[in-house]
Amino acid sequence: MQNFTFSNPTRIIFGKNTIFKLGPEAAKAGKKALLVYGGGSIKKNGVYAALITALKDNGVAFIEHAGVKPNPVLSHVREGIEKARKNDCDLVVAAGGGSVIDEAKAIAAGVKYPGDVWDFFCGKAEIKEALPLFTALTLPATGSEMNAGCVVTKEETRQKYSAHGAALFPRVSVLDPETTLTLPMAQVANGAVDSLAHIIEGYFTTTDRDAEITDEVVHALARTVIASTGRILKDPSDYNARASMMWSATLALNGLATCGYGGMNFINHAIEHSLSALYDIAHGAGLAIVMPAWFKHHLAADGPARLEKFGRAVFGVRTAEDTIKAFETFFRKAGAPVRLGEAGIPAADIPRIAANAMGLIRLWGMKHEQPEIEKILKNAV
Ligand code: NZQ
Ligand code: ZN
DSSP states (O other), rough: OOOOOOOOEEEEHHHHHHHGHHHHHHHHOEEEEEEEEEESSSHSSHHHHHHHHHHEEEEOOEEEEOOOOSSSHHHHHHHHHHHHHTTTTTTTEEEHHHHHHHHHHHHHHHHHHHHHGGGGGSSSSSSOOOEEEEEEEOOSSOOGGGEEEEEEEEEEEEEEEEEEGGSSSSSSEEEEEGGGGGHHHHHHHHHHHHHHHHHHHHHHHHHHOOOHHHHHHHHHHHHHHHHHHHHHHHHHOOOHHHHHHHHHHHTSSSGGGGOOSSOOOOOOHHHHHHHHHHHHHOOHHHHHHHHHHHHHHHHHHHSSSSHHHIIIIIOOOSSHHHHHHHHHHHHHHOOOOOOOGGGGGGGGGGGHHHHHHHHHHHTOOOOOOOOHHHHHHHHHH
C-alpha cells in the first residue's frame, strides 16, 4: 500500500427534497450567481423551480447560462465566462449532469484568469483560483459533484481534454435521488458504465497490488452499481436503488477508490475521450466499447490475477475470461453498445481514433504508443 493524502472539501447534502438547502449555502458565498444548466431537463423535473425559489428566498440574484451540451464545448464555456464577468457574478450554481457541472467549473476558473481558459486544459496554465461553485446533481455518473476535475471539448480540433485544480471542488453539492427518476434509461446505463470505469482504472493499472482496503472499496462499489442498476431497470421508481446508485457514483471518483494504489493511469478514459470527441457519443457509451477491448489487452499483457480477483468478488465467476464476459453481459443488459459498430463507428476509423487519443495520452504522461492503442481498439470491432 502506497503513501497517500486524501482530502475532499466538498460538503454533500443527500436525500429527498434537499435542493432548497442550496439557497442558504449559496448566500454565504455571494450575492449574484451564474446559474448554469443544460437543454431543459431541469425544467421538466422540478429542479429548476426548486432551485430558483431557494436562491430567491435567500437573497441570491442570478443570471442564467443555459444550453450546456452533453460533452460540453469550449465556445459555450467562453460565452459563460463573458456573461459572468459582464454581470459581476460572484458565484456559480450548476444544475444537471456531469456536462453542466464541468462547464460550470471551467467558467468558475476562467472568470478569475486573464488568459484563455483553454490554457488550463492543454497544460499551459495551472488553476489557482475559481468562483465558489454549488451544484444540484441530477445524473449519477461522473463524480464531478465531488471532485476537482472538468472535461471540455475544443470543437475546431476535436480535443476532449480535462483540467484539474483544488479550486474546482464544489463548495456544496446537493444529491436528491428523486431528481434522477426522470432519467432516460440510456442515461441510467451510461451512468452505471462510467461509475464502473472510474473504479476499474485504478484497480487494474495500479503497480501496487496489495492495498486490500481499496480493493474492497472497489468491489463494494462495483457490486452496488451493478445491483442498483438491475433494480432500476426492473422498477424505475425504486427510490432506494436510485439513492444507492447516486452515492456510489459520487464515491467512485472522489479520491476514495484509489487510496494506496500507485503508478496507475486512466487509459480507458484517454481512449474514450477520443470517441466522444470525434463522434459526439455519450461518455458512458464510449466506455462500454473501450473497456472490454482494453480488458482483453490487459489480460494478454499483465496476466489474469486482477481480473480473477475482481470477477470472484463482484460477479462470482472464476476466470479472467468470464470476468470480461460478465462486464459485457452487464453493459448489454443495461442497453449500452459494446462494439464500435454498435455505435455506428467504422473499424476503418481506428487509426484516426488512436491518433486523436495520443494527444491526451501524452498530456497525461502515459507510456502508450499509437500502435498499441490501435491494437486495443481492434478488440472492439
Ligand atoms: O441537458 P439536459 O437537458 O439537462 O439533459 C441531460 C443530457 O441530455 C440529461 N439529463 C441529466 N439529468 C437528467 C437528464 N434527463 C432527464 N432527467 C434527469 N434527471 O442527460 C443527458 C446527459 O447529460 P450529461 O451531463 O452529458 O451526462 P454525464 O453526467 O454522463 O456527463 C458526461 C460528461 O462528463 C464528463 C464526460 O466526458 C462528459 O463530457 N466527465 C467528467 C468527469 C469529471 N468531471 O470528473 C469524469 C468523467 O470520466 C467524464 O469524463
Ligand atoms: Zn468517466
